[in-house]
Amino acid sequence: MTIVELAEHAPALSVPLPDAAGQALAASRILDTATPDPYRPGHWTLRAGSKVGAVTLGVPGGEPVTVRITPKVPIARLFFLIGYSLNPHGWRDGQVELGERHDLLPALAHAVERQVDRALRQGLLQGYRAVEDSSLVVRGRIRETEQIRRRFGATLPVEIAYDEFTTDIAENRILRAAVERLLRLPGVPQNVRRRLLHQRSRLADVTPLVRGQAIPSWHPTRLNSRYHQALHLARAVLDGSSPEHFAGGLRIDGFLFNMNKLFEDFVTLALREAYRATDLTCRLQDPHHLDEASLIRMRPDLVLYGPAGTPQAVADAKYKAEKPDGYPDADLYQMLAYCTALGLPEGHLVYAKGNAPHTAHQVRQAGIVIHQHALDLDRSPAELLGEVRSLARQMAADRAV
Known part of the structure; x- marks a missing residue:
């Protein structure tokens, strides 16, 4: 290979x-x-x-x-960004055991296996699943419309619908799909692969997902609380996963995380959480138009609104600055367009720290100030969230301008 x-x-x-x-x-x-x-x-x-x-x-x-x-970024910090983006309320740093892994795939496989094992220690979760079937025995309710359409008045078999209490539910199907995804990838350490095979055997009676089939949805409840962390990691494997397709006549299988999207999700969700206890509200990917004819569309990553529903601040997250000597000018032009269309005196660009520290530019003839902030992803999660809260306070102060 x-x-x-x-x-x-x-x-x-x-x-x-x-x-x-x-x-x-x-x-x-x-x-x-x-x-x-x-x-x-x-x-x-x-x-x-x-x-x-x-x-x-x-x-x-x-x-x-x-x-x-x-x-x-360090593997542990990457997992924090993933976890926080999936569940900002329930995720805490240190909950996911990474082992002594310094590469992404071994660390992810180890973390998923440990969380699945923790979720299944009390046995497989059971729940009700809606079933539609043809049967010789009446169970649940008769689907009268289907009985007439399919059976043309015949008495048997009967088209029925009922709720079945089973382990073959969305939560278990998601866990099995994530385990099987990792087992298909080379580079998973042998000891972790053996444990993943054990987890798959525990989920053997669960219906596997068909490739190309949508991932079933689930909702966090008290009953499935022991599954929460495992499901969040499993969705990270499946959602960010892989192109499974035939490109150039070849099959490509694996998983990928888009750091641009991951950073954007983290910044916008962390800012929204910072305003949760205030009278301000946030809209993510908020649609607006630049021109009076509403032909030029734009979608800032985050727009902050006051109690009266008027825009108070705007922010856009940019993971990577392309210029080696600073931030790209195109980002400034984009933010200037946002501020102009929204009628705001200040705008905020948020970068992952690397090229330049915080700076601000006042636009000639317009008076608009564009701030460029840099979040240090090498900091601990608590310090990183503290930087975001500090940014949130500065954005809220824009109202007084």
């Missing part, structure tokens, strides 16, 4: 790859750059962007190729 190791937003590497595998990577758009190396035949120039994780390509007539993309 060919293994390609890349780092998020690192310089491009020239890697020996079969043309079929390189073409599949280029078609999948997993990487920012995947082109043939003009100076080295049989090599491809690969550069990772903001997607991190691992994918495997099955090459017809050749050995599989695995691409692993390592995040820049």
Whole structure:
């Protein structure tokens, strides 16, 4: 098996790859750059962007190729961002055991297996599932319309509907799907793989999800509370997962987390939580128009509204600054458009710290001030949330301007 190791937003590497595998990577758009190396035949120039994780390509007539993309942030911090974005109320740092894992895939597999084991220690959760069936015995209620449509007046069999108390419920199906997803990926340590196989055997009577089928929904309740953390991690595996498709004639299987989306979700949800006990409200991905004719649409990541329902502040999250010497100018133009359309004197761009510290720009002839903030993802979760609360206070102070 060919293994390609890349780092998020690192310089491009020239890697020996079969043309079929390189073409599949280029078609999948997993990487920012995947082109043939003009100076080295049989090599491809690969550069990772903001997607991190691992994918495997099955090459017809050749050995599989695995691409692993390592995040820049520490693994523990990445799991905090994932967990907080999924459940800002119930997630706490340290609840997910990562073991002595420093790579994303082994850490994720270990964490999922530990949480699934914890959820299933008291046995599989049971619940009611709506069932529609044809039967020789009446159970539940008769579906009269279906009886007439399918049976043309015949007495038997009977079209019935009933609620069945079973372990074959959404929560268990999600856990089984996540376990099976991880078992298909190379790079999972053997000791973790053995434990995952044990968890799959415990879920053997649960109906597996069909590939391409929508993930069933579940709702947190007191009855399924022991499943909550396992389900959040399982959804992280399945939602961020993988392109499972045929790109360039090859199958690609794995999981990826988009750091741009993950950072945006964290910032906007953390800001919304900071305003929860105030008279201010937040709208995420709030739709607006730049022009009077409502032809030019725009969707700021977060718009803060006052008690009267008027915009008070606007913020946009940007994970990666593209310029090596500072923030990209295009972000400033975008925020200027938001402030102009919303009638706000100040706007806030929020970056992951790396290129430049906080700065502010006053726009000539307009008087609009655009702030550029930098959150330090290397800080502890408590300190990171403290930075967000400080930003929230500054945005709320814009009302007095």
